[in-house]
Amino acid sequence: MSTGAAELLPSGGDALEFLDAGGDIAGRSPLQLFWGRLRQDRVALVSLGFIVFLIFLAVAAPLVVSILGLPGPNVQNLNLTDSFGSPLGPSLAHPFGVDTLGEDVMSRVIYGTRVSLEVGIIGTGISTLIGVVVGMLAGFYRGWIDTGLSRLVDVVLSIPVLLLGLGLGAACSVRGCAKGLIQPGLSTILFIVALATWPYIARLVRGLVLSMREREFVEASRALGASDARIMFREILPNLAAPIIVYASLLVPVTILLEAALSFLGVGIRPPTASWGQMIAAATPIFNTAWWYMVFPGAALLLTVLAFNLLGDGLQDALNPRNAR
């Protein structure tokens, strides 16, 4: 799982090619071309649809759960175990079975989408934000700002991610860190995830900006007297939107898997909040008597990550038509 993000190292100037593609057709912006190509990719659309479905599940979880007639995710029903304490399996009332506390697994899997999507989307969002700012500054100003920031990126990339996450998670596990700014649970995970992944975005953006800043429209802007900030964020950035979105979307599955791994190792989301990784961890000791508790959250995790990967692939293809599959 530590591998996913490393794939994102920008290889040369590939990412900028979309700017030149379709040069003969007048009037269509790169973004429009991008969407046009994406719309034709059926697999990517299906994945997008699935992700939208997940988002709906996450947002409307209480509604969905009540429509399905399931109890809430934290509702304990201590009578749903046998005399040895083994939880009961799938049944009509509980299609995915129950866990050792009698909580409904389907309900918890549905609520689990919240955690995964929050970490995936917000975590990646924060990471992207930091990465874009750092990369933009480094690429635009060059010189010692670039050197300093690039060295910072080097430092962060040299720290083993999972170990760092474990250490931070363990340290912040009860009273929180940074004077309570980082509370145990979700904010710790977001902190770790953002910390671990922003360098990749930063490197990408830096590379893109380095190539972009020599272009004519930048020179033209400067001639018109635009300030640095305006050039960076109003001229250059919009052109980078597409590759950034693509790479961010490839980061999302990485962050989701990272959260699952941290929860599995005991430093992530804490009970009673439902998180797929934590459910898998809890299911490990009872796997031979309660297979459902490991299989369903695992499958949910797999499908979610798969969907984001497929979407990311589709976006990448839409971005680089030369590599069309």
Next chain:
Amino acid sequence: MIRYIIRRLLWGVLLLIIVAGLVFVLFRVLPTTNPAVLRAGRDPQPKLIKEIEVVLGLNKSLPTQFWDYLKEVFLHFNLGYSYYSQESVRSLIVERLPATLSLTLGAAVLWVLGGLSVGIISALRRHSLLDRGAMGSALVLISVPEFWLGLVLLFLFASDIGKFKIFPGAGSYVPLTTDPWKWFTSLIMPWFVLAAGSAAIFARLMRSSLSEAMKEDYIRTARAKGLPEKAVVRQGVRAAINPIVTLFGLEVGVLLGGAILVETVFNIPGVGRLAYQSIQSSDFPVVQGTVLLASMFIILANIVVDVAYAYLDPRVRYS
């Protein structure tokens, strides 16, 4: 060239020091149990705690402690002593390194061979059923959580607790020198789990990289000149290999620091598991030692990759 290598090495050492500093701060400043209390054992008297703090140097200022630590590490290669067992951190790590090396290098062989061959074949037979099937499986393997895959495999195929008793189960690892066959068979499932995701990524990357390379003009020229297809493909692979090399170096670097998840699930006594255990018990010297080791491997891998690039592309040396 030499100057470039030296520059990179020096920067690598500096990086290591910075990382050491960060970890130092992380574990001393953030609230965890006072290590003197842990080392003192059960129900310690305050007097003993104070004495142990002096022995461990915890009563000195943070910068002093850090400076002392750096001197020990870089001048004497002494990584300190475990709070928990008083054993030297260096020997703890050295003891467990062979297991991690066995795991990582074995998996690396598997994923390079597997990933590259699948990637090359897929690139050459794009859009065929084989291609789609391979890429689809690759995608699934990238998406599956490592620990879940490991557990499922154990519960299916482990010879002691699995449904189909094929491979040795968790905890059956023995060093190569003790029993080569047992060493080999006990690592088959862990290798597969560790290699799965990486092989998949390699395959995908190889496929896209090679397909692009094969569209280049010089390939067309080579074919036109009448070169056999195998030689043509080899040319393409040579060109496509760059991003793969980068990725490989980084992957191996990260994993040499310890594949925590796989080592934990399969109970392999490697550096990763040591790191995890020491974090759990706030055994700070061991934590710092293992993190330093992991960082060192990552930095080394980066240097090797950069130097390889510089060798292949002289322009890089002057950046």
Next chain:
Amino acid sequence: MRSTRVMLFAVVGVLTALVLAACGSSSESGSSSSATGNGASVVTPAGYQSSVDESLSGKRGGTLEVLQEADFEHLDPGVTYFALDYTVVFATQRPLYSNEPNSNEPIPDIAAGKPEVSADNKTITVHLKEGIHFSPPVNREVVAQDVAYAIERGANPNVANPYIQTYFSSIEGMPKAEGGPIKGIETPNKHEIVFHLTEPKGFFVAEALCLPLTAAVPKEYAEKFDKSKPSAYTNYQVATGPYMLKNNAEGKVLGIGYVPGKSATLVRNPNWNAKTDFRPAYLNEIKIHLGGTQAVIDRQVLEGKSVVQNEPVVQSAVKLAAEHYKSQLDLSPGAGNRYITLNNKVPPFNNLDLRKAVYAAVDRAALDRERGGTLVTNVATHFIYPTIPGFEQSGGLAGPKVDYNEHPEGNMAVAEKYMKLAGYPSGKYTGTKTVQVVGASSAPEKEDAEIVNQTLKNLGFNTKLTLVEISTMYAKYCDAPKEEIEVCPTVGWIADFADPQTVLKPTFDGNSIVSTGNVNQGQVNIPKINEAMAAAELIKGKEEREKAWGKIDEELIENAVAIPYDWEKSPRLAASNVHGVAMLWNEGSWDYSFTSLK
């Protein structure tokens, strides 16, 4: 003592307890105390192994493998205080008195006969056997001075024995001792040791001589190690028992017989004289493999050969064994108690009625089911547990007859009654205090904490649930009075030896409260009960002690100082070709000195 372990992975961490059997039973099959009441039974059902009536005979030879998830905490006989550590310490070290596996009654080990307590209860004389030798590299005969040094070093801050002041503070000179010779320990000759006490507690102190602190330690060899902070003797220890931790010629054990985190190896002690010992020591070697996951370990043991596990069995493996491998499952009644602590000192639970309300509401049967159900647990109704003297006197299985104790499954109606009495007419808490619940992240402690958390919420409390690694839970939160944690759902206790005082006094006496490592987590401090305990400590004679302590147990329940929920019947697993013999007095753990291969 407490049998916690450092859980390295999110699996089982059941707190087991030492069982101290009822009076008088030795090698005959004395089944543990009565059944009846509540329909529950303490006797082991047919088909399973039982630590009470195991046969002690076996075949010589062979190597036993042990799969053990948790690492040892301390193997130094002067420091060790955990049930898991005892499995190795009691195979390698011989204290003055020790126990046969299926009995609670200590018998002479290094001692030659029973302890002689003077009429004024202030002097204890013990004669030692001859012909007991230390293992290599010390080799020489064990003499009385070695026992004296073993106890004296317990007061050395570098060793810091955790129970020395609790049990031995009445020895003259002990309170001020720091590792040097103690006035009250006299060795008139090589095979006699005499203890002079400043208070008439001789009967009780004599019972405490079965603790590992009294295991002989050679001063001339150990002194230099005891100088380091903390003592390094454990890495160079010598043995007096039938087995020893493998060492090299200089005596070094670390890295050879004990590799932390990896393994421990016990080999035969060449200087052990079988004629001086009641232990048969059938096995040639015991190899302990550390690490792994309990769920996997349990299955590996059930399906393997010549292998055992020696930690609490996960619930799913209990079920598996009960359904398919009955003869490989050993049950040990009276392996300790488990309870929920409520902070008696700070609001809201300094209010007696609120404590009673929570007591009434908790579903104790469910907490027990998380561990494997009635096969391996009994719902606890007071603190002294089966096989400890005093169990019957405090109500036996049914316990003190108060309404909040009558419903093992929890009863909200009774709970509401007490909420109202506490001043909350709606039956739900309406105050502002947030109750901190600190539990452990391993199973089933995790479930304990979540069930208790939910129960509190049902009563209207605002809670903050925190799950951490189990040793952190103790060291940093529950055992630290200044943290003022309101509820610790997973606390357990094992008697240090077969006397009810060891179950109740360290845990519920107001005078036992210390600032770190405090095992009176609830900070219970009721003057009347403190006085009763002080008086009961001085009582000479078994029956009187049982009566007095039984009464104290009842009073503790009447004050709802904590909520007991489990009397452990600790399960252990062995492979089919292992004739395992379990220590009734040490949480049902396998006794390596009596176990053999079939």
